Amino acid sequence: MRAIRLHTFGPAENLTYEEVEDPRPGPGQVRVAVRAAGVHLLDAALREGMRGPLPEPTALPTVPGREVAGVVDALGDGVDAAWLGRRVVVHLGFVPGGYAELAVADVTRLHEIPPNLDAAQAVALIGTGRTAMGIVQFAEPGPGSVVVVPAAAGGIGTLLVQYARNAGATVVGLAGGPRKTALVRANGADLAVDYTEPAWPEKVxxxxxGRPATTVFDGVGGDVAREATALLGPGGRHIVFGWSAEGLRDGTPYLVEGVSEQVLGPVMLERAGGPDPLRTLELRALAEAAAGRLAPAVHRFPLSEAAEAHRALQSRGTTGKVVLEP
Known part of the structure; x- marks a missing residue:
């Protein structure tokens, strides 16, 4: 099979498109003929040598990627034959291997793809979608809410705008540049604003x-977060799930005491509850999409152009979820 391999930590150019041995599913596993593989900013950080949330440093060489969707084409011992030929999506967890034509996964992690979604959309929901569902747990929007979403043209931002609108909230989507603000407007935001313009808060x-914002769903940080948080009224919530404006390596979030709440990691999982919180959030995201309430935006690249996909993602040249297609 063809796959993307990383032999040395470093820039995107270190991702190479190679012929590698086909993987075989072990007991309790299936093999997926990959139709779409998700790309995450964490993938780029791991490519550069960061450990991130992984329990162990990444062993090289490796095939990156932890989110895949496709068709089950082989079964390991003990797996129900009914899985063969089914369209599935799965988050591989801490095990890499997604940037490839074939990938193996534990059968217990599989989800069948709803009929109204293609593989790329399903991949967006299994990672980005579950994160969006984890974020809204902390400030569920509804009628009367005024929600501000920085980076509203991104993968998570797109879903947050849709979710809040469907809940009856007034939604202000922020994005950088006219192309991205046009996408935010088309996605259903009541107001789409270019945050690169100095007077954008006054437009909001x-x-x-005169109505104050009730919630800011913030994955950007920096000056955008500072100005967005200033739009909040008494009792408003600043829900922080990232700070991309400050950089992955040395950045810190913008926080206001008594207003801001960081929600990534264990905090999100504790709120989701249940024996498998991640799966709970995955199921919720897929159910919202199956019902037509979420429609993830996807930015597609051929698998062979994984390096370009990483460069575009890190330079904010993408919209929606970045996906590789073999």
Whole structure:
């Protein structure tokens, strides 16, 4: 099979497109003929040599990627034959191997793809979608809510805008540049604003006519977070799930005491509850999409162009979830 391999930590150019041995499923596993593999900012950080949330440092050489969707084409011992030929999506967890034409996964992690979704959309939901569902747990929007979403053209931002609108909230989506703000507007935001323009907060205040924001879902940090948080009224919530404006390596979030709440990691899982919190959130995201309430935006690259996909993602040249297609 063809796959992307990383032999040395470093820049995106270190991702190489190679012929490698086909994987074989072990007991309790299936093999998936991959139709789409998700790309995450964490993948780029791991490529550069960061350990991130992994329990052990990445062993090289490796095939990166932890989110795949496709068709089950082989079964390991003990797996129900009914899985063969089914369209599935799966998050591989801490095990890499997604940037490839074939990948193996534990059968207990599989989800069948709803009929109204293609493989790339399903991949967006299994990682980005579950994160979005984890975020809204901390400030469920509803009628009367005024929600501000920085980076509203991104994978998570797109879903947060849709979710809040479907819940009856007024939604302000922020994005960088006219192309991205047009996408945010088309995605259903009541107001789409270019946060690279100096007077953008005044545009938001004028549109709201004096109404304060009730929630800021913030994955950006920096000056955008500072100005967005200033739009909140008494009792408003600043839900922090990232700080991309400050960089992955040395950045820190923008936080306001008594207003801001960081929600990534164990905090999100504790809120989700149940014996398998991640699966709970995955199921919720897929159910929302199956019902037509979430429609993830996807930015597609051929598998062979994984390096370009990483460069585009890190330079904010993408919209929606970045996906590789073999």
């Amino acid at each position: 205040r004028a549109h709201l006519g």
